[in-house]
Amino acid sequence: QKEVEQNSGPLSVPEGAIASLNCTYSDRGSQSFFWYRQYSGKSPELIMSIYSNGDKEDGRFTAQLNKASQYVSLLIRDSQPSDSATYLCAVVFSGGYNKLIFGAGTRLAVHP
Amino acid sequence: DTAVSQTPKYLVTQMGNDKSIKCEQNLGHDTMYWYKQDSKKFLKIMFSYNNKELIINETVPNRFSPKSPDKAHLNLHINSLELGDSAVYFCASSPRGRAGEQFFGPGTRLTVL
Numbered sequence: 436q437k438e439v440e441q442n443s444g445p446l447s448v449p450e451g452a453i454a455s456l457n458c459t460y461s462d463r464g465s466q467s468f469f470w471y472r473q474y475s476g477k478s479p480e481l482i483m484s485i486y487s488n489g490d491k492e493d494g495r496f497t498a499q500l501n502k503a504s505q506y507v508s509l510l511i512r513d514s515q516p517s518d519s520a521t522y523l524c525a526v527v528f529s530g531g532y533n534k535l536i537f538g539a540g541t542r543l544a545v546h547p
Numbered sequence: 548d549t550a551v552s553q554t555p556k557y558l559v560t561q562m563g564n565d566k567s568i569k570c571e572q573n574l575g576h577d578t579m580y581w582y583k584q585d586s587k588k589f590l591k592i593m594f595s596y597n598n599k600e601l602i603i604n605e606t607v608p609n610r611f612s613p614k615s616p617d618k619a620h621l622n623l624h625i626n627s628l629e630l631g632d633s634a635v636y637f638c639a640s641s642p643r644g645r646a647g648e649q650f651f652g653p654g655t656r657l658t659v660l
Contacts, residue, residue, distance in 0.1 A: 469647045478637055478651035479590065521588060525647065532602045533646035537590040 438462065439526050441538035448545055454511040456541050458524030461505070467527040468500055468507045473540065474520045483509060514545045550574050551652035553638050559658045560628055567624045568655045570638030576650070577643040578602075579621040581613060584635045584654070596621055597643070628659045 439460045448454045460468075467486055471479040485491045485498040485507065497510040507526075511518055524538040551572045560566055572579065580603075581593040595603035596615040610626045621638060638652040 467647045473588075478654050479649075480651070481648060484647060523590065527647045532595070532597075533644075534592060534595075534603055535646050535649065536592075539587070539589050 438528070438536045439524055439538035441522075441524050441541045443539055444542040445544050446541055448514050448543070450514060450516060450545055450547050452514050452545075454514045454518065454543055454545070456509040456511075456522050456524075456543065458507045458509075458538055459505055460507065460524075460526045460536075462526065462528045462530075463502075463505065464529035465526045466529065467533075468498070469525040469527075469535070470496075470498060470507075470509045471523040471525055471537070472520045473523060479523055511543075514543075516545050516547055519543055519545050548573065551638060551640055551650050553636075553652040553655050555655060556653060557656050557658075559660065561660055562628055562630060564628050565624070565626045566628060566657070567622055568636055568638075568657075570621045570623075570652055572619055572638075572640040572650070572652075574640055574642075574650060576640035577618055578641045578646065579615065579618070580639040580641075580649065581621065581623050582637040582639065582651075584637060586634070590637070594621075594623075625657075628657075630659050633657055633659045 470483040473479040483498040485500045491498045495512045499508045521540040523540045578597045580595045584590045594613040599615045635654045639649040641649045
């Protein structure tokens, strides 16, 4: 079983729509969850973190966490072409030294 | 001001050669990392140092040897380069105890011919 799983996409949404990105993880003891954005040819950058069950909102972005289901999601409201990128779900795995494990990423394409 | 910098940005070399990549961070972070991102864009951790001490050493061929002369620098030396080593290598850093909040360097694209 992969440690952090994401649908590779591409996920194509029209400008102004809501983009929904999903992620599941295998370590039931994990407590910290993150979303990184990576534009083509660039390095990953942290855009959201979430530690508690429920929703966390930051501007047009909302991260959602359900630890019982081992599920994390990212919603992007009013999607813009500039949001077109690969979104990486990342989880700090418990046990030993904290290790950040990345999913393979979901490629999002927002078309005008 | 560049937070995490890497040199070189591009590296093209022949199989069997030895090469090094350098990384420096000016964020005052205690922890630094090396990642490999392959052609399928999967980002996989290779090594992590906390204040010059190796704390994460994933299943990486021993041709790869990291070295941290101080907590602001983390270098990666690769011996006897192979075709499969072609990838983008990212350096990253994070504050102590906050492994999820990583800042990445611009990456080094290594091509082995």
